[in-house]
Every structure is written in structure tokens, then in C-alpha cells.
Amino acid sequence: MQSSGMNFRVSPLPLLAFSLAIGAMLPPAEAGAADRPNILFIIFDDWNGSTHAGAYGCEWVKTPNFDRVAREGVLFKNAFTSNPKCSPCRASILTGRNTWQLEEAACHNGIFPSKFAVYPDLLEESGYTVGLTGKGWGPGDFKISGRARNPAGPDFQQAKQDAPASGISRTDYPANFAAFLDQRPRDKPFCFWMGFFEPHRNYELGSGLKAGKKLEDVEVPAFFPDNEIVRSDLLDYAVEVEWGDRQIGRALKLLEDEGVLDDTLVVVTSDHGMPFPFVKGQIHEDGFHLPLAMRWGKGIKPGRVVEDFVNVRDFAPTYLELAGLKPHEQMTGASLVNILKSEKSGWIENRDVMLAGKERHDIGRPHDWGYPVRAIRTKEFLYVHNFFPDRWPAGNPETDYGNCDGSPTKEVIKTLGGYYYDLSFGKRPSDELYRIADDPECVRNLAEDLAFKKTVEELRYEMTRMLEEEKDPRALGNGAVFDTYRYTGGRTKGYETWLKEQDDASMAELKARLEAEAAKPKGKNRPAKAKGN
Numbered sequence: 001m002q003s004s005g006m007n008f009r010v011s012p013l014p015l016l017a018f019s020l021a022i023g024a025m026l027p028p029a030e031a032g033a034a035d036r037p038n039i040l041f042i043i044f045d046d047w048n049g050s051t052h053a054g055a056y057g058c059e060w061v062k063t064p065n066f067d068r069v070a071r072e073g074v075l076f077k078n079a080f081t082s083n084p085k086c087s088p089c090r091a092s093i094l095t096g097r098n099t100w101q102l103e104e105a106a107c108h109n110g111i112f113p114s115k116f117a118v119y120p121d122l123l124e125e126s127g128y129t130v131g132l133t134g135k136g137w138g139p140g141d142f143k144i145s146g147r148a149r150n151p152a153g154p155d156f157q158q159a160k161q162d163a164p165a166s167g168i169s170r171t172d173y174p175a176n177f178a179a180f181l182d183q184r185p186r187d188k189p190f191c192f193w194m195g196f197f198e199p200h201r202n203y204e205l206g207s208g209l210k211a212g213k214k215l216e217d218v219e220v221p222a223f224f225p226d227n228e229i230v231r232s233d234l235l236d237y238a239v240e241v242e243w244g245d246r247q248i249g250r251a252l253k254l255l256e257d258e259g260v261l262d263d264t265l266v267v268v269t270s271d272h273g274m275p276f277p278f279v280k281g282q283i284h285e286d287g288f289h290l291p292l293a294m295r296w297g298k299g300i301k302p303g304r305v306v307e308d309f310v311n312v313r314d315f316a317p318t319y320l321e322l323a324g325l326k327p328h329e330q331m332t333g334a335s336l337v338n339i340l341k342s343e344k345s346g347w348i349e350n351r352d353v354m355l356a357g358k359e360r361h362d363i364g365r366p367h368d369w370g371y372p373v374r375a376i377r378t379k380e381f382l383y384v385h386n387f388f389p390d391r392w393p394a395g396n397p398e399t400d401y402g403n404c405d406g407s408p409t410k411e412v413i414k415t416l417g418g419y420y421y422d423l424s425f426g427k428r429p430s431d432e433l434y435r436i437a438d439d440p441e442c443v444r445n446l447a448e449d450l451a452f453k454k455t456v457e458e459l460r461y462e463m464t465r466m467l468e469e470e471k472d473p474r475a476l477g478n479g480a481v482f483d484t485y486r487y488t489g490g491r492t493k494g495y496e497t498w499l500k501e502q503d504d505a506s507m508a509e510l511k512a513r514l515e516a517e518a519a520k521p522k523g524k525n526r527p528a529k530a531k532g533n
Helices: 012-025 064-071 086-095 119-125 173-183 228-258 312-322 337-341 408-416 418-424 450-469 479-484 495-519
Strands: 038-044 074-080 129-134 190-195 264-270 292-295 304-311 353-358 373-378 381-386 431-435
Touching: 038 228, 038 312, 064 228, 064 264, 064 292, 074 353, 086 119, 086 312, 119 129, 119 190, 119 312, 129 173, 173 190, 173 228, 228 264, 228 408, 264 312, 304 312, 304 337, 304 353, 312 337, 353 450, 373 450, 381 450, 408 418, 431 450
Parallel strands: 038 190, 038 264, 074 304, 129 190
Antiparallel strands: 074 292, 264 292, 353 373, 373 381, 381 431
């Protein structure tokens, strides 16, 4: 087509508006990608970090690298998981949902339904490069629902290293992270999951003392007997925590060497409390109150301490918002971006209530029944409701309290019996109430005190209302569904395994008696009876 010879002058303002409109329609990977931070998510396995980190005032467990992240970023005083067990907590992190909203994934050693979107997939679709080293989601089965890889991302697991104790994993987390960094496209942001196996048991017995630690330095919690066996067990645990902390330091050095430390949101937390009686898998403060520090040089004012209650289900919507994406419609957590970008410490958004709960963790009761609990945590109180107080909270005695990891401390408490046994393994009442300011270790139940009757009723009402809003089957009268979900782990802790062992032992005893009877002389060979006088 020939030109008409006319000259047209186009105003720059409509062109600017048009280009802005087009830019707004582009996917985030193409629009503003340079502003999207990298994400390094570091998670310990079984670390009681809210009490065992220098940033929180602990002196006998040394965590200089966690403390650095907190000092150069923001430290959260009130971070929680909704379910203090490995795979349920990790499912909550990945999906941005509370565990009672996750069907099979609410149960430990369960199935991860493919119907639930996870943030690594969503970030990858938007242009991020994603990866995983160490422990991702698990234990459980994610393949049965159709997932081709761990929900936390593709594996980088080849590098190994020597460790100072036999109980520590040989996985070289920072070296695997380096391998991931080497293969990533430099023009794309990345999201990497670094999952320590530490301080999960088993521990090398006496490794704490071997490392030069001293029994007298340990602060023994009120729910444990104070003796050398328990103190030494806690020192062995501290060795593994400190090993994990050293890996944080190496990871930060890698980011510095790459020149991307300040472009990276570094998040350090744990999935629940330490693998000891009364803590791991139990709805007590130490069980579900987590450590949490975040560092982002370009986005977080350093040296801040936040009091707001945050939950691990808030991570996924936070990451998506920072990546320029809307939170997935399935996510029920609340983004922390405003808190991260605030310049204030203390209470930023006045988030001051938290729900917690559990269903089946490890098996060890008849019919693989769980121990359903729901709880509500406020600034002052923790209220806990046990739905079946006739069940054993840590598993049946016959199956050795299977929801409590084996340990020297466990054996001491079983042997001593009495007060400490009742705290860790004894049956519990329907209602528990603890005033956290006075009793952060949750050893004085106030629920039966008439002075707190109104408090119990108010907290139970508010908890139920919130759970109904979240469509928790347990609050809606359909809680039995949780006991129908498949358990994918081994059966050594199963109640039916114990029953079979009893049957086998009885049959073996009967067989031995029959064989002994058959071996006795018969007929003419019988000893002659003594004749009377």
C-alpha cells in the first residue's frame, strides 16, 4: 500500500497508556522480573528453635548463622505450625492451607493429593527455576496421586560430606545448592528448598560430650527429669542443631560469592519441636511454636523483631506475592509481605490468634486410630481440646507409645513413671488450658480451675467458630473421615503387629509344651509307680 502523503503526529500519552496496559497483561515472568527476589527456604527437621537459638536468648545451643539471618533481617517471635509433625507441616507450607483442609495430607505418612496446588510448581510456571536438596515433603506417598516429583521440587542430592557424628546425614546441602546454582539460567529468579535432616533422630550416643559440651550448661525443661542421661541426650541433639546452623553459613557464603545475597529472600525455620517426649507430635507450646527468621537485603529493614502471630501456611502466599502473582484460590494463609516491608518492630498487623491441631500421626492404636486434637492460641492462653481422652495420646503402651521417637530420655521417663510419665504418656482430659506468660512449658493445666471456666468456654467457642469457617471436618461432625485415610509407612508400630506378636508368642509357647509332652517316655518305658506298703 502506498502512502497517502499525509503526516500524522501521534501524542506520546496514548502510546504510554497503551504500553502500560500491555505490560500489565504480560505474565509476571516477562513484566518486572528483575524485581522478583530469589527465594532460599531452609527448614530444619525437629528443631525446637523458638527456645534453642541464640536469637531467642539460648546460650547452650549455638546458632550464629541463624542469628545472623535474624540480625540482618527480621526475627519472628510468634511463628507456628498448625500440625507438629513432619509431613503434615510440610504439606501446609507447600499448599498455604491448614492441615485439616488437606484431606489425606493431614495425616503423617499419608498421601499428598494432586488436587492441591503447591508454590514451587506455581513459581516454576511463572519463570522461576526451582530445586530441592535434603528432605522435602515426607514421609508419605506423593506418586500415588499422580505427582512425578516431590512437591518441594526436583532433586539435587548427589553431593555428600563427612559429618562429626554417626547420626548426622552425609547430605552436603550447600554443595547441592551450588550444583543447582551452576545450572540455573542467570536471567531467571530461583526458588530453592534446603531441607536438613537434622536434628531428627537417631543420635550418636554421647556425641555432645564427645564434642566437648558440658552437662551443666544444659537448660532442662520442666517436663523432663533432670539427670545426666537426659542432659546428655539434649547435648547430642544440640550437636545436630549446630551442624545444621553451619550449613546455613555455607549457603549464605554461596549467595555472597554469586553476588545475589541481597537479591534473595532467605527464610529459616523448622517443621516442629524437638524429637523428645511431650514435644514432637504433641499440642504443647514447644511442639508447634517455631523459630523463624527472614533476610532480604533489598526488601527487609534489618534488626527488626515482629510479635504478630504467623503460620507456615502464610509462606506460600508470601512467595507468590513477591513473585508478582496472586495467591492461588486454594490458599487460606495470609501473605506476610506488608510485615516484611514494614520498618516497624512489634505488632505490625495485630495478628494475635492461631489455630493448631492434629489427626493421625504414627500408628500404634487399635484400628490405626489417631489422636484428634484442636487448639487455639492467643496472646495469653493456649486452649486444647482432646476429642477422645480415652485414647493414649502418644500411642498405646503395648506398642511403646509409637508417636514418640525412641530415645534415652523416653526410656528414663518410662522407667521412672509417676509425674513425668503422666505428662508425656498418660491419658489427658478433654480440655487443657495453659497461661503461656506464666507457664510456657504447659505443665499446669488450668482447665479444671473454676476461676478459668469462662475462659475455657469462650476459647472453645471461638476455636469452633474459626474451624467451622475453615470447613474442618472435625468441627463439622465428619471427623471420622481422617481415620479412613491410608497409612503408607511401615507396620512395625501397628497395634495389629503387636497382637500378632502375642499370638505368635502364645503359639510358640504351646508348641514348646506339646513338644516337651511328646518327648516324655510312654507305655512300657514309663517309670514304674512305687508300690504301697
